[in-house]
Amino acid sequence: MSADLLKLAARLEHIAPFHVMELAKHAAALERQGRHIIHMGIGEPDFTAPQPVIDAAARAMQDGRLQYTAATGLPELREAIAGHYRHVYGIEVAPSRIVVTAGASAALLLACAALVEKNTEVLMSDPSYPCNRHFVAAFDGQARMIACDAAQRFQLSAQQVDAHWSAKTRGVLLASPSNPTGTSVAPTELASIADVVRKRNGFVIVDEIYNDLRYDGTPFSAVSLGEDVIVINSFSKYFNMTGWRLGWLVVPDSLGPAIEKLAQNLFICASSIAQHAGLACFTPESRAIYEDRKAELRRRRDYIVPALESLGFHVPVMPDGAFYVYADCSALSDDADQLSRAMLEEAGVVMVPGLDFGVAAPRRYLRISYATSMENLEEAIRRLRGFFAR
Template identity: 65%
Template sequence: MTRVSESLMRLAARVDAIAPFHVMEMMKEAALLERAGRDVIHMSIGQPDFTAPQPVLDAAADALRRGDMHYTSAVGIDALRDAIAGHYAHAYGIDVDSSRIVITAGASAALLLACTALVDRDDEVLMPDPCYPCNRHFVIAAEGKPVMVPSGPAERFQLTADDVERLWSARTRGVLLASPSNPTGTSIAPDELKRIVETVRARGGFTVVDEIYQGLSYDAPPVSAVSLGDDVITVNSFSKYFNMTGWRLGWLVVPPSLVSAFEKLAQNLFICASALAQRAALACFEPATLAIYDLRRLEFKRRRDFIVPALESLGFAVPVMPDGAFYVYADCLNVPHAAGGDSTALANAMLHDAGVVMVPGMDFGTAAPHQYVRVSYATAYPRLEEAVQRLRKLFGR
């Protein structure tokens, strides 16, 4: 058999345009320490320590027993689309026709479908810096150009309508937002979100809003961008609020006129989302299950209310109180450690010297990444307390 040198295998240029996910390198380092016998507290990955509640597991087991595992429609099973539409009515008071809901293989597939449908080569898409790194990479995969807009504490680390008006050009196609946001845990104020949508609409562009953390809102009732018009595209997921990360299930709400285009793309790119995950997810919307989720939301709030002042007592600054998700974007400039002010060096020191994993800001953009670390409090409360004690010892506090 002839062996062909790998050097002759040409990769597409888009591969080089997509940066590595540095948090995964931190996780590899943490795994090495754990294999060597170290106890490591994870405050890095955005994965709830809660798993799918028993009613969801029971629904999955029932689907397995029935053998209900065939392909579904590319846009998902009707019962799940109806249940999601009912959830919008119950939780947000929004009337959404279930025909506008497209079930996807996670929010990642939803964002990929949106970018594939809406972004042409060299189209520019505005998004805040910092933001979830994969968002810009979805635009790049569609051969578009993400325009990262530096967004600091004064803007709650979010894009503003003034940014959109100032930066919109002949090549701008739309905006990609997240509310609440990863990595900052901050939401866009409802009035500001409405202004952004209206500014984009006036220019004939698209607005895509990632709402995967919306169920985890703590200080005010959540507001969905679905309420701002049927031309707004929203992305949601069963991973975060519904605690089904590995099930890979999400959804889109799309304009009625675009459903067929999204369906065609989904048919060709994914066939359909997991039939098992879809059948299990039906149980998410039962009253008893929703009651479990709300208790878990309150537990996340309790953790936030502990970790923010704890970080400040360690020398971190929290310039914007996170109001959702399970992240804190913490300023490490004045942390009392030799690596203070350099988030990458500090993250490495916390991992190796204290056994605590946090994520340096380099993954999330180019606006002051070395000044910030992302702290995830999606881990058990006693482990958060232990992490603070370890860091207190490390920093001499």
């Protein structure tokens, strides 16, 4: 049979291309031509894993600790993650409720595999991270996107969840802090959302991969809202281990056997080397490094927001976490996609249009990542000032 005649699964019709990556490919082509490009598009910290984590990985390899682990992860890593919740958030979590995964993507995949049924809906905010709705589509569910404006910090409210819940609704998937907006759901609002969903016997999944990168307010995790709230986290962002593919789930004890069964069949386990390295993330030495880096990201946020506004962008909501700004560019252009391409071609600066993140106002906003050096941020603003002057 010719490969051209292979029939693709119908679910692929609901999975759109990722414009962020397409823009990144175009930027890479310009770099191959000798252009210097400043990347403020892809959400990846410019920091890499600190030396204690690298050393832990090297020791694991030298000692031959390279075999499969349990599908739920190394027991000592699950205990260390539980200790993280105790140390940072004052929450007691049983290590048995923690499942170590091959990145947050695997955690979301496992959660959706366990909970999303064919032709059911999962409520999400618009804007939101596109891959999250595609995880739902992968299991023949449908993400129901609900427009959330700047007045509500681009986040779902309990009232909206209540109003949009239908006979087809299975649950809610939130991200706090969010990609692309860098905004969080207020703890009281998140608690209200959980209460609304409980009354309907649905599920709440909270993506907290940026939660340790909150710059404002008291530390908070949705884990504190009850055992029935499913929480996703990752070593990629705060812990600077993007390519290591390591994350975790916090699930109710009752869901543990189902998640373990799925993990055994779909992944076997997360990388053993990454897991042994991950243990070093929780030492006092590593914590001090991560907190210094977090302070640097906050310093970049406090620079880039007023700098963007000085160019004519409008930042309607100050981001309180992650490393993104969701900027309204309507005073500069009526098409964020065209503007992003022009800025790349003429100024050598990558910023991502809102096309990936929803349908409510995709051509009005740009997502801007400040996970690059202060030197690069300052140079980007200098270039853009000249670009807009022209």
